[in-house]
Ligand SMILES: Nc1nc(=O)c2c([nH]1)NC[C@@H]1CN(c3ccc(C(=O)N[C@@H](CCC(=O)O)C(=O)O)cc3)C=[N+]21
């Protein structure tokens with residue numbers, strides 16, 4: 001049997017519809033949620049992600065401003081812009097697109113964002129609160145994955161979840177969310193990485209396999225349990241079409257794994273659109289919190 005497709009595009013659209021109602025409720029009180037995106041340099045993939053974020057914000061009626069800085073921007077210059085955005089009451093959310101140029105310290109930059117406006121959930125205070133299960137901004141991709149599982153009826157309680165990849169923006173936080181006590185959590189989580197011995201022995205035991213390794217098609221069918229739920233976080237540009245658009249591949253060998261899994265996310269149209277939508281969720285939540293309308 002071919003796996004059921006978990007369509008991020010559709011789930012994200014459903015969430016955005018609910019969000020639009022919250023934006024309307026805020027506007028009825030004279031509140032317009034505001035998002036600042038900051039991009040340093042001219043990486044084409046980063047440019048297209050940031051454009052997509054601003055467009056989605058605009059479509060939802062969220063005020064958004066895009067700051068494009070040259071690659072040669074100094075760290076001090078970037079910190080000054082972040083301080084200005086942090087002090088601007090019209091802005092509820094600040095997103096600094098990663099990766100940053102090598103001469104800028106990502107950790108210093110992320111720690112400079114007001115935690116109350118850290119809609120990416122990357123500030124150390126939000127990372128700590130997430131681990132403690134306290135109110136915070138959840139990082140967008142992990143939050144999107146949990147929302148996607150919940151809305152497609154995949155039970156996580158008691159499930160064997162295997163995460164491949166230990167990045168700060170996906171692997172570590174998605175493992176933390178799924179092991180948390182409560183709805184959307186309660187899973188038994190294993191995290192694999194480049195030093196894991198016999199990775200396939202772990203992945204084959206997974207009821208839910210989440211792959212965020214950044215290696216195109218690394219998960220082959222023999223590594224997947226029959227009827228497993230497979231969440232593919234990879235967005236690898238593996239070539240260019242004649243029309244100039246990138247050819248994308250996930251970290252999962254989709255054509256083979258779709259025949260073995262019970263459910264699978266496509267690339268594109270899977271986790272990616274969820275990531276952008278959860279950023280909007282956090283921006284609206286930030287606006288609600290700023291006006292005492294949410295915890
Ligand atoms: N501060 C920060 N926050 C981020 O959330 C962040 C970041 N930096 N740096 C890079 C990663 C990557 N990321 C993606 C967002 C959307 C898609 C997405 O929408 N992908 C489409 C395909 C889009 C395409 O054609 O490339 C899809 O999968 O359907 C992918 C990847 C956010 N990131």
Ligand SMILES: [Mg+2]
Nearest residue numbers: 001260261262
């Ligand atoms: Mg099957």
